[in-house]
Each structure stands twice: as structure tokens, then as C-alpha cells.
Amino acid sequence: MLRFKRLNKNRSEVLVMSQDNSILSLLNIKDENIEISQVENQIRYVGGEKRIIKVLHGRLTYRLTRCPQCGFRSIVKNGTRLTKLRVTSLTGQETRLHLRKQRYLCRNCGQTCGAHTPIVTPNHSITNQVRIRINELARNSLTAEMIAKLVGVSPTSVQRTIYTGRKAFLEHRRLPKILCFDEFRSVHSTFSFICIDAQTHNLVTLLPDRLTKHIVDYFLNQYSLAERQAVEAVTMDLNAQYQHFIHRIFPNAEIIIDRFHIVQLAGRALDQARLAILHELSDHRCRHYKMLKSQWRLFHRNESQLNSQRRQFKRGLNEYLTDQEVVDTITDQFPDFKRVYTSYQTILHAIQEGDTAALKALINHYQPIQSEMDTVISTFRKNWQGIKNACCYQYSNGPLEGIIRKIKQLKRGCFGFKNLAHLFIRIKLIHA
Template identity: 30%
Template sequence: MDYNTQKLLGIQDLDITFKEDWLIYRKDRRNRMAQIIEGSLEKRPSHCPSCGVAWESTKDVYAHGTTPKKRVIQLTEINNQPTYLELTIRRSKCRHCSVVSANHLPNYFVKRRKSISVKLHLKILMELKNPTNCKKVASICKTGYQIVYQTSLQIAHYINDLDSRPLPRVLAIDEFKATRDCEGAMAFIAMNWESGQIHTILEDRRSHKLLEFFNGYSYEERCKVEFVVMDMNAAYDSMVKKAFPKAQIVIDRFHIVQHLTNAFKMIRIQEMNKLNRHSGEEAKKYRRLKRFWRLSQKDYSCLSSESKYYPLFDRYISAQDIALELANYSPVLKETWEFYQLLLGYFKDRNADYFFDLIRESRSSEFLPQNFRNKLAFLLKKEESIRLALSVPYNNGLVEGTNNKIKLLKRSAFGYRKHEHLFARIYWMQADTVYSV
């Protein structure tokens, strides 16, 4: 085998000699047709690993046969087939201490007592960054499931040994459903908004557990947190005020719009259920409200003005006209929809003064339903955090995206038994670099 071929295979500079017919094909222990590269490692070590005497001539050392078994190392696949390096290793016996030893391959090629090369190990780690299960990774890398599973366990041990990270300036927090062995019903996740990296994952989201964790940091460290991005969870609100003395709470803008949307949806369903759904003109109105509910909840300015034929209306009509017609089916629905569209417009323009002035005016309105006004009045309790959300660029999109990846990971793996393994995979998927563990 020439040097360029060795370089292509990634086995150059290993002091391995190859015979003329160095490539053979046979089935491996998993009954797959594999490519076997045969070679021998004959170069003896420079000194005795036992007594440390330098081996300079045959007066110090002599050949002592080969190892009882050939060493088989799996390489990365070639031509979509598993590839192995099968080595016959020469042994040497020290004349000074009578210890028999064999030469070893360098650690940059294969780690001690490992059956896969470092390159294949890194490829497995790269595949584990995707939200997929270990069996799928083993199929992609043409290796065994146990090898991939043991690599994932090494990730868990590595993550547990990491030092705690300093608190970031902008902290984004949320919760997600983890595993059954967690103490709480939901797990807690906190991320560094500026770097996009996970700061911590805890198996319990209850306030006293979160305070116990964050109080482990010094007071000076906790004062470095300037903004905490979160949803409208009241428990998180009180916890943040106790744990981070100088932090300002930023309510995620998506959750504010969701709160407005749910308030209007409640009124739409109430008015829709008052209609006779079985016969007559009211039945048509009911079907239209049920079929095109998304159009009535969207921002009117974002709807299309292009007319299309809709069988339920039996005419050509645009999305904007559909939203207007649905609102006119009830006086209460029309008043609520117009008020809801005004709120969405002010929020989209980030006009906090008009937004909250309109909510305050709604408290004395005689036309808006009481439950709708109560929903809007709740936003006044979060006015400071909502005003801040409209003036700063921070949001919880990063955490929500990570939560979606966690759901994909759990679904692909058909669930996890231990939260340590799940948390380690989450940390690893969000890591910015890949390195050997």
C-alpha cells in the first residue's frame, strides 16, 4: 500500500506494514459483508514499559512472537460498507525484567481498549448532536448499537463533571416535560440568550428548588443578571425577584399575543355556540365560524385581499372580507373583534402607551363582554414587564426552539428512562463544538 492510499484511509504514520494483497472481503460478527485491511505492527517500543530500560540492541530485547489475537479496529465506512483494520502485533521480551510487551497504536488514532478509531468516535458524536436515537446513529455509522450507547453514556458522565457556568447577562427560562424519574412534573431549562447555549437544566421547576439552585451562586454573581425572559408564570415571577436582585423581567411577546388571542377565541366560541347549528341561515354562519376561525383571529392587515372561490360562501371572496363578514354575525362579536384588532395593531407597532390606554378604557366599556375585559385586565398586572418587552429585542424563541428539539429527541427515542441521559443529550445537541469525550 502506497503512502497516498494510507493517507486516504487515515492510517498513515502508524508504522504499519502491509502485504501485497492487503484488502479482503468477509462477513463481520454482525453478519455484514465488510472490508478488511490486513497489516502488521512490527516496530518494537524504544524502551521497556515495565523497568524503563532503553532497548538499544538484541542484548536488551528479543522478539517473542505475536499477540494471541489480532487487533481489529473499525474505521469510518468506505463505499457504504463497514471497514476494519486487522493488525498482527509483534511482541518483545525484555532481557532485564523478562516482561513481555507489545507496541501500541498512538492515541490520536485509537484510544486504549477501544475497538473503534478516533475518527469513527467523532462521527458518532457528530450524529448524536441530531435529535435521533442510538439505533439510527449505529445504522448511519455502520457500527454496533452498544458502541453508540456507551458513547452516549460517556457524554452523560462528561456533562456531570463540568464546572458550573457563570450566570449570563440575559437569562431565558422555561419548562418542558422530561422523564418519570424527575422529582417535579416538569423540568426547568435556562439558556444564555446572547450566546444561545444552555446554562442549566434542572429536574424540578418548583420555586423552592430553583431558589436553592440559584442561591448557590454568590450575591455578586446573581447581581450580574440584568434581564430574565419568561412567560407569564406567576411562580417564576416571585422566584426571579428573590434570586436576582437587579434583574428586570421581560415577558415573551409570543405569550402576550397568545393571551389576547385566547381572550378573543373564548368570545368567538361563546357567540358561535348560541347559533342553531342544525338548520337555516344560522347553521351556515356556524359552519363558517367553525371553518374559518383562523382568519378572524389573525391580524387584519396580514390577511390577503385577493379573492378566491369558497364553496361555503358560494362566491368569490377575499380573506379580509371573510374576517369582516364573520365579525358581523353578532354585535358582541363585532365589537370584540374590532377592539381585538386595535390591540394587535398597537402591539405590532410596539406602542405601549396606546396599548395600555386602550386596555384601561375597556374596563368601563358596556359593549365588551365581562370575561373578555377580565382577561385584558390581567395584562395590567404585568404592565412593567410588557412595556419592557416592547422596548428590548429579547424573546423566548431560543428556548421554545430548544423545547421543540427535545420533543423530537424523545419521540425518536421512544422516550427516556433516566433524566440524566436525556439531559446529557440536550446539552450535547446545543454544544457549539464537538470534541472527544
Template identity: 40%
Template sequence: MVEFFPSTYIHSIEKQRFFCRDCQTTFVAASPEVDAGCFIANRVKQSIPIELQDNLSMKDLAHRHGVSPTTTTRILVQRGNEHAPDFQHLPENLCFDEFKSVKHVTNKMSFIFCDAATRKIIDILPNRLQKTLRDYFSRYSLKARAQVKTIVIDMNAAYFTVITELFPNAKIIIDRFHIVQLMSRALNQTRVTFMKKLFGTDHEKMKDYRKLKRYWRLMLKSATHLNYQDYLYQRLFKKPMPETESVDYLISLDPTLKATYQLYQELLYYAQKNDIKRFKNSLASLKPEVSIYMKTSIKTLKKHLNRIENTFKYPFSNGPLEGLINKIKVIKRTAYGYRSFWHFKHRILVSFKLTNQKNNFTCLSKVV
């Protein structure tokens, strides 16, 4: 059977049985179009993995090729097993992260890592526990692990222990996004705490409450990106004003909020400029008016200061891996979820491996 969507073509092939007079045995003639004992054409089996890179559910893919979903899953598993990692080699730069996979894995979170330079997925593990990571990376040879120079991670303590034990030459890079996120959450918590003090008071303070609630995104925005030229009408202020004036008014309502905001903007600016010296100075010169939430975040940043230096020194981040995870979420949503982690893993690996091969072929075609 050969599928040419939307029509199905069925080829009738007669079996020819031959008898060998020398060995007194019989055998059936073989055909390159179909395997022995199989009713599905090899072209269909070759077409299914190619379309696995598209955003299609397994049921839709099976319907397009005129086969059952079980057959499609079996072909997926066969192709997925072909993408086993090479335990004798690792790239020089890696990215570690986790994503929400299936229900039966520990904490519903699975571990994924990729090559930071080529952005290709290397492998996916069921969970992110220390034991799982240690057992898996111990399968790589010491020579392969010694080749790794940098690893980009978030602030998960389990990663620190595993990297220190198994990667002797690797430098840990804290993902820049998580550094900024830690500071922005502290500023946001400071704003919410001040808003709770204003709530339920007199009418004038409730006006400030509504302003803080409406324009909270401006406070998290980098000061260098705030608009100071265009005077747009602001409904809660009842007059036209630029974004910079709106922020100045909001932070003037509370000294703690103002001190926290100023420190946040300093650290954010130095992080954008990769100025580790001034970043350290800002962490050291902490004003007493800064909120307790920001002080806790500063304490965490000081704890990881050596790793943050690597963040400013090297150009790698978890941005490419986050993009891959976004596509994984789309695959999961299209399939309405997966029950089996291994089927989910095979679908991810086959999809991304074929996509990378397609992109490489396109690039080579342009060069030729």
C-alpha cells in the same frame, strides 16, 4: 477495530510485554490507536460524538460504527459530563422555558434555559418546580447572578418567585408570543360561545355558524395583514370577496364578538408597534360589551403590566429557545422516546454544543 461505514476494518495488534530488570516488573507496550485493555479504536470513540449532532438514533449510530448501543451510550455520557456549566458565570440575558421530556420526571416537563444573545443552551433540569430551580441557581455565585440583566419567561408563577429571590438586578420580560396567545384564546372562546348559541337553530343561522367555523383563522389574523384587494370566490358566501369583507360580516353578527375583536386588534397593533402608552390606554378603557373571556385576559395583562413594559422595551424573546425545543422534539421522536432523563439531557447538550462549534468553525473559515 476501526469503522469506515459501511465496512468494518479489524486491525490485529500483537501485545509486547517487557521486563524491567531494575524494578523486576513487567509492562505492556502502549499504542496511540487504542487504549489499554480496550478493543475499540480511539478514532471510533472520537467519531461517535461528532455524529451525535446528526438526527440519528443511538442504535443506528452504534450500527454505523460497529459497536454496541451500550458502548455508544457510555461515550455519550462521558462527553455529556464534559459540558458541565460554569457556576461562576452567567450571561447578561437569559431565556427560561420548559419542554416535555421523559415520563418519570415531575409533570413530564423539564426546565431549559439558554443565552438570549448567543442562543446557546446553558443547562437542562429534570423539572420546573420552585425547589429544583432555587437549589440549582443557588449554586451560582452571587456575583454571577448579579450579572444577569434580563430574563425572558412565560407567565409561570414559579419563575417570578425564583427570579425575584435569586437575581437581584434582573428585569423580567414576558414573552411576546404568550401575550398574543392569551388575547387570541379569549377571542376564540368568545367566537365558540356565540357559535353554540347558533347551533341547532334555523337554517339561516346555521349558515352563519358554518361561516364562523370555517373562517376563524381570519379573525385571529392581524387586521394589517388581511387582504383587501383580491376578490376571491368564497364558497359559503357564494360570491367573490376580500378577506376584510369576510371578517366584517362575521363580527357584525354579534355585538359582544365585535367589541372583543376590536379590542383584540387594538392591543395586537400596539404590541406590534411597541407602543406601551396606547397599550395601557386600551387596557384601561374597557367597553362593557367585551366578553368575559377577554375581561379575564385583560385582568391578567394588568397584573403583569410592569413586566410587559420590559417586553416592549427590550428586543429579546423566547423565539430562539422555542426553535431549540423544536429540534429537541425531533431528537426525541427519532429515538422513539427516552427512558432516562440524564441520557436525554446528555444527547441534547452534546448535539447542540457540537453544532455550535461546527457553526463557529464555518464562520471563522469564511473570514479567513
């Protein structure tokens, strides 16, 4: 006998629990009609592999007074039927419950029936606890084969548990006031559309492609004009496709360009200018080449974060220099690069501080220098309202990018998907 002490608010009491009940409690089986009679280890060979399985022998019985068919009090016991159930394990070892269910016979109508337990669905051998465990592991981006090994079932049973009865596409939901738009690579190298709530980060919809017609038709057919007019803003990247139809769907919405993509575009222009200088320098051992090659991160850093007091050893240069000395050496030697670097720093500062006046002044007074920064400024000029809103609003596509990163991790862990519906179901499980 096992003794457990339970502390109550008013007094303490001692509960007496039998060994059978303690086994059921460890397995989280709460059916009091099940009694465990024996526990043993059995050796089985699966695909030539030796496995030791923990087997629990139990019995399910209870008093049945009336026949479920005719309702008469003429029911008697009529033997048992053995069912082999898969249950969860505490140690990772496969565990089976060989349960003998009581059978009953009605002497009035001649019908037979069996005892039922809430731990498993009728006519199934996988318990509800195992199904819950399968869904929990599916949220961790594991493959069906890996989940099957962890819970002790077949990969087909895992797929049937995950995908059966679930809809791939999201049901109609309330339209949030702030939306995030983006796309991700789904199956067969195609891109799918994803939309989330910018405030709660809940999924709004998943569409199998990113065609303008399908996106527009979805929102026009699923939501009324009043719901679409209530949308205040939509955050997105610099994809011009979405900007063309946003106001057709959401007449009152503001377009917010994601701040990360703004800085990323300017950073790429800075890298292109740096690489152009590296290609022009024939002497790869010269000091300037080594600075541009090994200390490239310093040029992407905010000027206010550069160390200008303490000299540090710079790998690749084999010199003790401050961060500011490295940047000043390059900008003094290459005037065109200095202009690109100055423009990048202005953009970085304006985005971080929300200084729309400085950003507008840069766009208005910028002089082309035949570099990638010319294209960046031209893009900013065309998308000025969205970039201005990025400085004024706190919303961004950061939460959506995090979800897309999880989707990429899921695809990588599962070695890709061929079925789009299966991918969407797994995405819904992860984001549930």
C-alpha cells in the same frame, strides 16, 4: 502507485503515494507505522442476518530502542498480537481493521510490551474516529440502535461511548446579563427547568424539576450577590411562579414577558369567542357559520395584511370575496365578537409595533363583556410591567422555545427516556 499533485504558492510539486497509504488516507488513519497488506470481504451472520463486512489486514510495527520498564537497550522483537478494530466506512459497509501489533521483549528485565497507535485507546477495539462519529450522530436525535447500525457496533457500545465520562448537570458557568426561563417535560411526565443566555443562546443550567425552592437554592448557592446583581433582565412566559422569586435572586433584573405568549393568550380568547358563536348557530349551512368555521385564520391576521381589493374564491363558502369583506360581515353581525376582535387587533398591533401607549389605553378603558377577553385584560393588568418591557426590549423566549422543540424531537425520535441523566447528556450534545 497513485500520483497526487499539490499546488504550492511558489511552485507545484508531485507527491507519490502508495496504495497502502491511499487506503489509510481514505479511512483518515494518519499513523505512518501501519501498513495494509490485504483487503477482503467476509460474510458473517448476526442474529440470523447475513452481513458482508469489509476487512482490512494490516501490521503495526516500529523500531523500539529502549525498554519502557528498565530503560536498557536490550529490546528485541517478540512476535505479533492480532487486534480487531472497528473503523469508519466510506460506503456505509461495516469495516474492520485486523491489525497485527508488534510485540517486544526486554532481555534485561524480561518484561514484554506491544506497539501502540494513536488511532485507538489502549485495550479498546473501537477507534477514536468511530467514537467521534457516534457523538456526531447522537446530535441528530438518533436512537442508540440506529447509531449502532450506522457505525457497525453494538447499541451497548454506543450508550457507553455517549454517556460514560460525561456529567448530566452543567458545570458552573458565568452568569449572563440577560436570561431566559422556561420548563419542559422530561421523564415520567415531570417538568424540568431550563435556563439559557438570551444573547448567545448557550445553556446556563438544567435542573431536574421546576420547584421554586430548588431554582432559588441553585442560583443563590452557585453565584455570588455581585454576579446576580449584574443580571439586567429575565424573559419568561406568563407563569406567575417565576415572577414571585425573580427579584429575590436578581435584585436589579427587569421581567420581560415573552411576546409570543402575550399574543397567544389573546388569540385563544378570540377563538373562544368565535367558538361560542358557532355553538349558538343551529344552522350549520348558513353563511355566517361557514365563514367562522372555514375562514378562522383571517381573524388572527393583522388588519393591515387583509386583502381588501381583489376577490378570491373562499373554500367552504363557495364565494368570491375579499378578506376584509369576510371579517366585516362577521363583525357587523355579532357586536360582542367585534369588541373581542378589536381588542385582539389592538394587542397584536401594540406588540408588533412596540406601542405601549395604545396597549395601556386598551387596559384602562376596557369594559367587560363576559368573555375570555376579560380574563386576558385582567392578566395584562396584573403583569403590566413585564408586558411593557416586552414592547421595549428586543429579547424574547424564542431561542429557548427552539431548544425545547429540539428536546421534544429528541424524545420522540428516541421513544422517550427513563433516565434523566441520559436525557440531559443528549441535550448537552445537541446544543454543543
